[in-house]
Amino acid sequence: MSEVSARSRLGSDFFAAETAVLARGLIGTLLVHELGEQRLVGRIVETEAYLSEGDPASHSAAGKTARNASMFGSPGDIYVYLSYGLHHCLNVVTAREGVGEAVLIRALEPIEGLEEMGARRAVDSPRALCSGPGKLVQALGISREQDGGSFLAGSLYLESEAGAHFKVNAGPRIGISKATELELRFTLAGSPFLSR
DNA sequence: GGAATGATGTACT
DNA sequence: GTACATCATTCCG
Numbered sequence: 155m156s157e158v159s160a161r162s163r164l165g166s167d168f169f170a171a172e173t174a175v176l177a178r179g180l181i182g183t184l185l186v187h188e189l190g191e192q193r194l195v196g197r198i199v200e201t202e203a204y205l206s207e208g209d210p211a212s213h214s215a216a217g218k219t220a221r222n223a224s225m226f227g228s229p230g231d232i233y234v235y236l237s238y239g240l241h242h243c244l245n246v247v248t249a250r251e252g253v254g255e256a257v258l259i260r261a262l263e264p265i266e267g268l269e270e271m272g273a274r275r276a277v278d279s280p281r282a283l284c285s286g287p288g289k290l291v292q293a294l295g296i297s298r299e300q301d302g303g304s305f306l307a308g309s310l311y312l313e314s315e316a317g318a319h320f321k322v323n324a325g326p327r328i329g330i331s332k333a334t335e336l337e338l339r340f341t342l343a344g345s346p347f348l349s350r
Numbered sequence: 351g352g353a354a355t356g357a358t359g360t361a362c363t
Numbered sequence: 364g365t366a367c368a369t370c371a372t373t374c375c376g
Contacts, residue, residue, distance in 0.1 A: 239358030241369050
């Protein structure tokens with residue numbers, strides 16, 4: 155009997171799920187960024203699904219542009235975009251047959267590398283490190299250089315823990331003005347590390 | 351506690 | 364010119 159459950163890197167079968175299903179399934183998984191000797195890890199506690207048809211809040215709704223091109227790639231691809239001209243946000247692409255869809259990672263519970271995250275963020279409280287889409291990208295040292303890459307190969311990837319189970323809540327997405335009636339935001343029940 | 355505000359790249363009217 | 368999948372700071376109660 156091991157006290158530490160086995161971790162395994164998530165593969166292509168995991169990312170093949172329908173977008174909203176994957177958004178829910180990502181809750182509780184570990185986001186890992188290896189930066190040389192550094193290993194920065196956070197548990198995903200908040201996600202939002204951005205669809206194509208019938209979702210005017212999605213970047214893909216107005217068609218493909220230079221900025222959102224990665225959203226039209228393949229399941230498991232990385233989409234990083236610049237928000238409000240200042241902050242970068244990280245997405246897991248779920249595109250299928252030219253249909254641009256993705257899952258926005260909105261908040262993490264810091265697990266490993268808290269000190270390094272604090273240095274990058276210039277904050278001390280663990281709650282302030284990754285409690286927002288722009289914050290977690292800065293804390294983990296992610297940049298637009300990762301845009302168009304893949305979670306299936308490279309230094310930025312996802313892990314699951316064997317036997318792990320999480321209670322997930324669903325509700326309306328936040329920070330948007332269109333399609334606010336859709337319940338496409340998923341959160342880890344009771345987590346103190348959510349964005350709001 | 352909450353509301354208002356400034357910073358500012360990309361895409362669209 | 365305006366809107367936007369944001370954040371930190373500044374004001375007010």
